[in-house]
Amino acid sequence: MTDRRAHEGDRPRVLVTGGSVGGPAQAWALQRAGFAVTLVERAPRPREAGQNIDIRDAGHAVLRAMGSATM
Numbered sequence: 001m002t003d004r005r006a007h008e009g010d011r012p013r014v015l016v017t018g019g020s021v022g023g024p025a026q027a028w029a030l031q032r033a034g035f036a037v038t039l040v041e042r043a044p045r046p047r048e049a050g051q052n053i054d055i056r057d058a059g060h061a062v063l064r065a066m067g068s069a070t071m
């Protein structure tokens with residue numbers, strides 16, 4: 001088994017709680033900023049139903065800044 005710490009080096013570690021919309025976005029940004037991120041989600045599996053998230057206005061600029069080619 002590979003020791004994750006060998007890959008994480010001396011990067012500061014951070015725990016992000018919640019794997020819905022906000023959590024992964026935060027984890028993405030923190031990882032890019034040099035943190036070793038662990039994301040946890042209490043649900044046993046991804047939600048397959050629920051409310052849509054509306055991407056409007058500033059949301060387009062945010063997704064472009066995150067590298068989306070489709071916005």
Ligand SMILES: Cc1cc2nc3c(=O)[nH]c(=O)nc-3n(C[C@H](O)[C@H](O)[C@H](O)COP(=O)(O)OP(=O)(O)OC[C@H]3O[C@@H](n4cnc5c(N)ncnc54)[C@H](O)[C@@H]3O)c2cc1C
Nearest residue numbers: 017018019020021022023040041042043051052053054055
């Ligand atoms: C009834 C309703 C209708 C909505 N309709 C719309 C809409 O039409 N369009 C729109 O854009 N937005 C809508 N929203 C808003 C949208 O759902 C939220 O803005 C969005 O889900 C917030 O994302 P989030 O990642 O911050 O939090 P959440 O989506 O609430 O995610 C939090 C996550 O953290 C996890 N979690 C919580 N505690 C723990 C723990 N202790 N350990 C591990 N994991 C944990 C939860 O399981 C969950 O997956 C609606 C919200 C509600 C309630």
